[in-house]
Amino acid sequence: MEIETPHGPGRVEIDEVTGPRFLLVLTHGSAGGVDAGDLLAVRDATTAIGGTVARVLQPFRMRGARAPGSAVKQDEAWEVLVAELRGRYPGLPLVQGGRSNGARVACRTAGAVGARAVVALAFPLHPPGKPERSRAAELRAAGVDVLVVNGDRDPFGVPDAADAARLVVLPGEGHDLGKDPARVGELVAGWLDATMRPQPPETGSG
Known part of the structure; x- marks a missing residue:
């Protein structure tokens, strides 16, 4: 489905589960798409534990651009996309994440969208x-809590x-995390x- 934002439409592919525990919203890197091997592997493993997964193709990629442009505009569009998805799954805890540039967006907007946690794949610590x-x-x-999964051969650090x-550094993996998705x-x-x-409720001392 497509969702309109102030900076163009985004496209969302949703894999639903019965009785979902949470909603995971994932997105891609600057020049990539939602069919990246690591994103698909995360989708498959997450649906297996009861998470509904939405993979979002951001507006700049819908336009064919290979760079996101303004971070402010990218974050504004992302917040609209996530708000629409949250409205479709009311009451579900939200986790968001992505790979590379998508991980940056997920971290920057976690507070604004009310995410419980963030998954950051191949977080680009710095330009090569x-x-x-x-x-x-x-x-x-x-x-919020952030899981970072990077390869030890990532030129982005x-x-x-x-x-x-939690930080997991995978031996032999590069920026695409393609060796063992x-x-x-x-x-x-x-x-x-x-x-x-x-979490179990806290009990008072009485």
């Missing part, structure tokens, strides 16, 4: 060869463990399964 231009502040700005609830899906589903369990 420019470690001084760190984007670690975007991870810290999420304000690897975030510090202190800036995420199923492993990426397993890691994400395992973390979400634990993170989204209902």
